Amino acid sequence: MKRYFAVLLGILTAIGGFVDIGDLVTNAQVGARLGMSLVWVVVLGVVGICVFAEMSGRIAAVSHRATFDLVRERLGPGMGLLNLVGSMLVTMLTFIAEIGGVALALQLVSSLHHLLIVPFVAVAVWIVLWRAKFSAIENVLGLMGLALIAFAVALWQLGPDWGELVSGLSPAEKPGAESWATYAFFGVALFGAAMTPYEVFFFSSGGVEERWTSKDLGVMRANVFIGFPLGGLLSVAIAGCAATLFLPQGIAVETLGQVGLPVAVALGKVGLAVVVLGFFAATFGAACETGLSTGYSLAQYFGFPWGKFVRPKEAAGFHIILLVTTVIAAGVLLTGVDPIMVTEISVVFSAVALPLTYFPILVVANDPDYLGEHVNGRLANALGVFYLVVLTVAALAAIPLMVVTSMGQG
Amino acid sequence: MGSLAEREGYDVGLHLLDRQIIGSDDRLIGKVDDVELLLDDDGSLVPTALLVGLPALLPRFGRHLGARLSGAHRLVRAAAADQALPLVVGFDIVDDVSSEVRLSEPAYGLLHRMSHERAQDPRRCRVGSLLGTPVRCDALPRRSKVLDLRLVGAPGQPGEHRVTALLVGPGRPGALFGYDRSSEPGPAVVAAVIQWLHRHARVVELGPGVDVDHEAGEVRIGPEASLEPLRG
Numbered sequence: 001m002k003r004y005f006a007v008l009l010g011i012l013t014a015i016g017g018f019v020d021i022g023d024l025v026t027n028a029q030v031g032a033r034l035g036m037s038l039v040w041v042v043v044l045g046v047v048g049i050c051v052f053a054e055m056s057g058r059i060a061a062v063s064h065r066a067t068f069d070l071v072r073e074r075l076g077p078g079m080g081l082l083n084l085v086g087s088m089l090v091t092m093l094t095f096i097a098e099i100g101g102v103a104l105a106l107q108l109v110s111s112l113h114h115l116l117i118v119p120f121v122a123v124a125v126w127i128v129l130w131r132a133k134f135s136a137i138e139n140v141l142g143l144m145g146l147a148l149i150a151f152a153v154a155l156w157q158l159g160p161d162w163g164e165l166v167s168g169l170s171p172a173e174k175p176g177a178e179s180w181a182t183y184a185f186f187g188v189a190l191f192g193a194a195m196t197p198y199e200v201f202f203f204s205s206g207g208v209e210e211r212w213t214s215k216d217l218g219v220m221r222a223n224v225f226i227g228f229p230l231g232g233l234l235s236v237a238i239a240g241c242a243a244t245l246f247l248p249q250g251i252a253v254e255t256l257g258q259v260g261l262p263v264a265v266a267l268g269k270v271g272l273a274v275v276v277l278g279f280f281a282a283t284f285g286a287a288c289e290t291g292l293s294t295g296y297s298l299a300q301y302f303g304f305p306w307g308k309f310v311r312p313k314e315a316a317g318f319h320i321i322l323l324v325t326t327v328i329a330a331g332v333l334l335t336g337v338d339p340i341m342v343t344e345i346s347v348v349f350s351a352v353a354l355p356l357t358y359f360p361i362l363v364v365a366n367d368p369d370y371l372g373e374h375v376n377g378r379l380a381n382a383l384g385v386f387y388l389v390v391l392t393v394a395a396l397a398a399i400p401l402m403v404v405t406s407m408g409q410g
Numbered sequence: 411m412g413s414l415a416e417r418e419g420y421d422v423g424l425h426l427l428d429r430q431i432i433g434s435d436d437r438l439i440g441k442v443d444d445v446e447l448l449l450d451d452d453g454s455l456v457p458t459a460l461l462v463g464l465p466a467l468l469p470r471f472g473r474h475l476g477a478r479l480s481g482a483h484r485l486v487r488a489a490a491a492d493q494a495l496p497l498v499v500g501f502d503i504v505d506d507v508s509s510e511v512r513l514s515e516p517a518y519g520l521l522h523r524m525s526h527e528r529a530q531d532p533r534r535c536r537v538g539s540l541l542g543t544p545v546r547c548d549a550l551p552r553r554s555k556v557l558d559l560r561l562v563g564a565p566g567q568p569g570e571h572r573v574t575a576l577l578v579g580p581g582r583p584g585a586l587f588g589y590d591r592s593s594e595p596g597p598a599v600v601a602a603v604i605q606w607l608h609r610h611a612r613v614v615e616l617g618p619g620v621d622v623d624h625e626a627g628e629v630r631i632g633p634e635a636s637l638e639p640l641r642g
Binding site: 063065069072073074075076077078080081302303304305341364365366367369375376381382384385388 | 425427428430431437438440441443462467470471472475507509543583584587588595596597599600611
């Protein structure tokens with residue numbers, strides 16, 4: 001019974017924890033401008049993150065190595081440092097965006113300007129990172145994040161023409177007003193948001209934190225293969241809501257309030273309250289995950305003790321990094337930069353950083369020295385190689401598309 | 411997971427560098443930032459210590475960037491005489507080399523600074539400086555370098571760890587990603603690409619005809635040394 005409960009809890013937190021500010025904003029923007037014609041990219045991204053999260057989780061369970069250990073062990077110090085700098089920039093941008101997202105969510109209920117809320121959010125995030133237990137962070141915020149299911153309910157209540165919505169899934173249904181370059185730009189952004197590297201840093205480091213062994217492989221796979229796709233469905237529901245409400249009116253999504261508006265329209269005040277709770281949990285949870293990921297990456301690259309499974313005193317360097325990154329994130333937000341714009345930039349740059357993170361995972365997942373009998377099978381390898389090609393194309397295309405489309409404005 | 415050292419020897423660059431060092435009390439000590447080798451008079455190469463810390467790591471970033479980073483690191487505390495010296499873990503307390511390096515002693519207070527005399531000993535060199543050293547050999551392409559060092563030796567057994575062979579060829583040290591070692595490397599596409607890129611790489615046993623000249627910064631391989639393909 002306890003075992004089933006653990007599996008269920010894992011799946012539920014994986015669903016609730018899957019969506020972060022990048023998914024919220026990008027899916028709503030894409031739904032409003034391009035309808036359902038990019039849902040296939042969400043599917044592609046979700047399958048991709050499942051493939052690599054399972055590999056990194058398996059490596060963490062069997063050999064107790066987190067992802068950034070592997071990055072340095074396989075790429076060496078030089079390429080590893082390049083990856084470290086790239087991923088730190090992306091994770092830092094995401095961390096800033098998530099803290100900004102929490103502040104924006106609280107602005108929706110308090111009507112205070114989000115800049116006034118940012119310092120309090122930053123302090124709260126730091127206290128949680130310092131004091132709270134790893135499992136508590138994951139479970140409480142993951143379960144609260146399930147409130148985002150309100151988007152699925154809202155989509156049903158909005159009563160779209162389902163036939164039209166489904167036929168809109170084809171890329172050929174791209175609205176004529178948008179160019180193919182814009183379409184490709186948002187495709188890359190959605191892909192970057194779904195496969196953002198901090199997810200595997202956090203997932204694998206979490207596996208080491210929770211002391212997974214090869215006995216936990218089943219639970220880990222259930223979390224990944226059931227939880228992540230259901231989380232992906234929430235992403236699609238967000239896009240569907242925006243496509244139903246905003247696309248016919250030609251309204252662009254520019255604020256977090258607009259992302260939640262379809263729920264308010266469909267479900268009224270209660271729906272809005274639920275979805276704001278969902279925003280808060282999703283962004284706060286992801287702020288903790290990205291904050292921890294900056295500490296994990298640096299500590300694993302340089303080789304000093306890390307994690308919440310040792311006492312803060314024993315991982316002083318790790319906790320100093322967490323404190324410094326939180327202060328930097330709050331500082332950047334206090335300059336008045338728009339968190340939504342930071343989010344847009346972070347998902348594009350995460351697409352650039354993808355190959356250097358996922359390549360070493362694929363190589364080590366085939367190495368019997370790490371995994372013994374648990375090395376990749378044919379399917380995992382075929383998918384891994386396929387995604388390596390897709391990741392490389394997305395990484396190369398990201399910056400040119402960003403320039404050509406002026407961040408999707410053109 | 412069996413110990414690498416027990417199975418068929420191991421490669422310094424692939425299996426030892428950048429791995430975690432764990433004490434007998436299960437505590438993380440650090441990463442293997444570099445490995446110190448002793449060049450014996452008879453031409454043999456014996457690993458003597460694992461080096462830890464930025465003074466060991468930074469020189470590995472290449473001749474130009476590495477020198478600049480090391481210089482910058484010295485300036486952080488220019489008054490300290492030992493700022494440029496790495497921390498040392500003696501190779502005699504290495505208990506096992508698997509996907510981590512496990513020591514026979516607890517972590518607490520284990521690391522100590524390398525002495526100045528030891529740092530200046532001409533018979534000692536670092537793996538990081540040996541990898542990428544140009545190789546002069548008529549049978550190999552001109553751009554060939556030392557790609558990795560192959561070691562034998564099982565901890566706690568008679569005989570010590572020593573370098574038995576060099577992996578040489580054109581390319582970048584570390585870019586083989588272990589695809590020269592395992593018999594059924596996957597994914598097949600990645601393995602094929604990496605093996606094709608390293609099709610000129612060879613293994614050469616240390617012995618007659620192989621001269622590791624650390625001072626001149628090159629390795630000379632004469633016609634009497636035998637060059638074997640990577641696998642087989």
